[in-house]
Amino acid sequence: MQYKSQAVAMPYFIAAIGLFVGQIIFGLIMGLQYVVGDFLFPEIPFNVARMVHTNLLIVWLLFGFMGAAYYLVPEETETELYSPKLALILFWVFLVAGALTVLGYLFVPYATLAQATGNDLLATMGREFLEQPLPTKLGIVVVALAFLFNISMTMLKGRKTAISMVLLLGLWGLAIFFLFSFYNPHNLVKDKFYWWFVVHLWVEGVWELILAALLAFVLIKVTGVDREVIEKWLYVIITLALVTGIIGTGHHYYWIGAPEYWQWWGSIFSALEPIPFFAMTVFAFNMVNRRRREHPNKAAVLWALGTGVMAFLGAGVWGFLHTLAPVNFYTHGTQITAAHGHMAFYGAYVMVVITIISYAMPLLRGRAANSEKAQVLEMWSFWLMTIAMVFITLFLTAAGILQVWLQRVSDTPMSFMTAQDQVALFYWMREWAGVVFFIGLLTYLASFFVKGEAKAVAS
């Protein structure tokens, strides 16, 4: 750790991991409800578990991004953070707001929660991923703006690198596109159309800038490859990401009432969306092969390489699988979508956050890398979680293909629930793969507590 103020990243990373554990527990509950339908009913109905599962994911990734920014920006700009105190205050505000929101989901009927939190003044709730009550949404905006103020002020007084500029651009984009969550027209088509301005332009747009910047930062550190080379790659990757991803929004506009030309725009541009992820994989392996130093943190290198591969598979390949309009006509809103969602989020965003945590956490704890023993355990967790996620994705894909066939392609289509019963075997296998994922996650937690000879303090 080169700058004292980087230390504020630590609580962010700890909170991120804690919420990650919560997310997976609720994932396991939902997975079981797919096959044991009345599990935990009426205490935790599926819709509540799902809100908690997805909202915790978003919140912990945001914690991860913010922690990453607080760690990365001082080092890139070569100056202390503008206000470490503000960063700590925002941490507690965001954590308390997040916890209250989740408790609200769990213990208050959603309609009551809506009424109590001003949804009648401005109705924004009850839309997928944007279920948060109005005060939470406003809180996210306030925290995001104060965070961006802190980061931007730090950047202004320091060195401006491509990595920090791209990261900042991504974070500003994140905050700006979130504002569309306050726009909820009565017209369902317009509601859906602009809802994607948050969801798609986040995960297939500005978040990719954050992802690429974090990956580039870690690769510079662990490989020692020349910054000029890495930053050039960074620009190439994010160019490909936005050139394909912005118009690629069209792949969500096929069947929601938008004009039918979106089937062409969406199919063509989103068919190209795997390219930036492929470039990212090539980039990561290329840089590691050309490394000029052997960084003692082998685990961080593994996570960085894994991010490239899994993002390409999950976002790239599994995205392409169902993105062409004639295919999507049959697969839209099936378990194929769920399969893609799981591996894409894990491969791109979960793994990049763990990459930066894996790299930064030992340094925050005063050593260049963890002990050999701790790293071996962390690498076990990498393989357990990653392989489990591959199987979760394969089982959901199998379930999805069967579902599409039975319910949509067949001459004598089955009803939704009849088709669901037919694919229950795959849901069971998915749940077991989920259990393995959870074991991997517990292994990951354990790796933080393994003692052993630590590597020398970083220079």
Add this chain to the structure above:
Amino acid sequence: MSGIFSKAMARNIFYGGTVFFFLLFLALVYDTERELPTRDNRQNLSAEVIAGKKIWETRNCIGCHSLLGEGAYFAPELGNVYPRRGPEFIKAWMQSQPTGAPGRRQMPNFHLSDEELDNLVAFLKYSSEINTANWPPNIEG
């Protein structure tokens, strides 16, 4: 990438490309807004439909169901439930929840009044009349 292609060039292509494609996207959005009135069934956005949409949202229906294919995949698609089941079935179904059948997926009872049920049905009817380019492939959704 050789020395001919510099970082500055890559940066300029990034900013130029992003701005160009974002503007193209905005142009398409603008054209979409002009075409939507012919497709989005806005002429039927009555007070009942608007009230029904709010009930749909405040009961978090999207947490289990999908609507025009978006949402969760735990329970049936409801974008075409109106033609599939009809208004009376939908209301009776909602009132008889949860089924309590052991091991089966359960839907909560939201204790909606008759008026609220009618509004919700009006919203589902309006949704089913949006021009979705013939999606879903068949009535089962």
